[in-house]
Amino acid sequence: MKLSEVEPGSVVVIADVHGNPEVRKKLLDMGLIKGAEVKVVRNAPLKDPMEIEVKGYNLSIRKVEAEKVLVVER
Amino acid sequence: MIRTALAGNPNVGKSVIFNALTGAKQKIGNWPGVTVEKKEGICNYKGTEIQVTDLPGIYSLTASSIDEKIARDYILDEKPDVVVDIVDASNIERNLYLTMQLMEMEANLVIALNKMDLAESKGYRIDVRKLSNEIGLPVVPMVAIRNEGVEELKQTVVHAANSPKKPAIRYSDEVEEAIGEMEKKVTKERILPEYPSRFVAIKLLEGDKTILEKAGKRTEV
Numbered sequence: 001m002k003l004s005e006v007e008p009g010s011v012v013v014i015a016d017v018h019g020n021p022e023v024r025k026k027l028l029d030m031g032l033i034k035g036a037e038v039k040v041v042r043n044a045p046l047k048d049p050m051e052i053e054v055k056g057y058n059l060s061i062r063k064v065e066a067e068k069v070l071v072v073e074r
Numbered sequence: 075m076i077r078t079a080l081a082g083n084p085n086v087g088k089s090v091i092f093n094a095l096t097g098a099k100q101k102i103g104n105w106p107g108v109t110v111e112k113k114e115g116i117c118n119y120k121g122t123e124i125q126v127t128d129l130p131g132i133y134s135l136t137a138s139s140i141d142e143k144i145a146r147d148y149i150l151d152e153k154p155d156v157v158v159d160i161v162d163a164s165n166i167e168r169n170l171y172l173t174m175q176l177m178e179m180e181a182n183l184v185i186a187l188n189k190m191d192l193a194e195s196k197g198y199r200i201d202v203r204k205l206s207n208e209i210g211l212p213v214v215p216m217v218a219i220r221n222e223g224v225e226e227l228k229q230t231v232v233h234a235a236n237s238p239k240k241p242a243i244r245y246s247d248e249v250e251e252a253i254g255e256m257e258k259k260v261t262k263e264r265i266l267p268e269y270p271s272r273f274v275a276i277k278l279l280e281g282d283k284t285i286l287e288k289a290g291k292r293t294e295v
Contacts, residue, residue, distance in 0.1 A: 021281065022138060022283070025136055025138070025280075026134075026136070026138060029133055029134035029136060029171070030133060030168075031167070031168050031171070055167045055168050056165060056167060056168070057165050057168055
């Protein structure tokens with residue numbers, strides 16, 4: 001499933017990151033790498049952006065970017 | 075005089091450390107051609123002058139934003155004697171990613187491990203000596219807002235300038251093999267000879283846009 005579909009409060013594991021090379025590199029730079037645990041903290045209206053917790057810090061990402069991140073249940 | 079640059083993620087206390095080091099002796103301007111603030115200052119350690127340049131706060135050195143480009147170009151082109159990488163101890167995992175990239179650039183690094191008090195209150199216990207041994211670099215624990223570690227940092231910078239080190243990261247055998255092959259080509263074809271060949275090889279394998287462009291222009295591929 002996509003990270004953008006995960007409900008606040010749930011913890012998931014990143015399976016893959018897609019997107020154009022630049023966006024993908026940026027997401028990887030920010031710690032969204034395969035195997036990393038991600039907690040969805042909360043959503044802004046229309047789920048854009050969403051706040052997540054990854055590698056011990058909080059990150060806000062746009063819906064279009066969250067759609068590029070594939071996750072699985074922990 | 076020793077030329078040093080301060081690098082680090084946003085919000086690690088870079089400005090606090092810059093102010094603690096340089097006090098009132100600061101010069102503020104812009105980086106050439108862009109409206110990004112450039113701060114420079116001078117400090118003294120037992121008679122040795124240290125020039126300090128504050129680089130923009132960045133998460134990585136991919137050069138995808140103007141801040142990253144400034145920091146990367148400064149380190150690669152101006153080749154400061156020492157690069158102080160300020161790491162937020164309370165957020166160490168993400169911060170060490172930039173450290174790894176700076177190591178790849180073969181900068182002469184000193185790690186300023188700031189916010190040790192915050193890390194402690196979060197329940198982290200960091201073995202500074204072990205960290206230093208693992209990465210092969212000097213690590214100075216600091217609580218910059220209380221001025222703790224500032225003198226030690228100056229001392230470490232002076233020491234690092236006098237005995238420069240070339241940090242290295244070893245990847246898995248497969249990756250190392252690819253880097254080795256690419257590095258041979260880089261050396262043979264003299265691609266960007268002013269930069270470390272291993273760094274160029276890694277960036278070419280990553281498909282890094284800026285390095286590809288720079289290399290392309292030079293060799294007319």
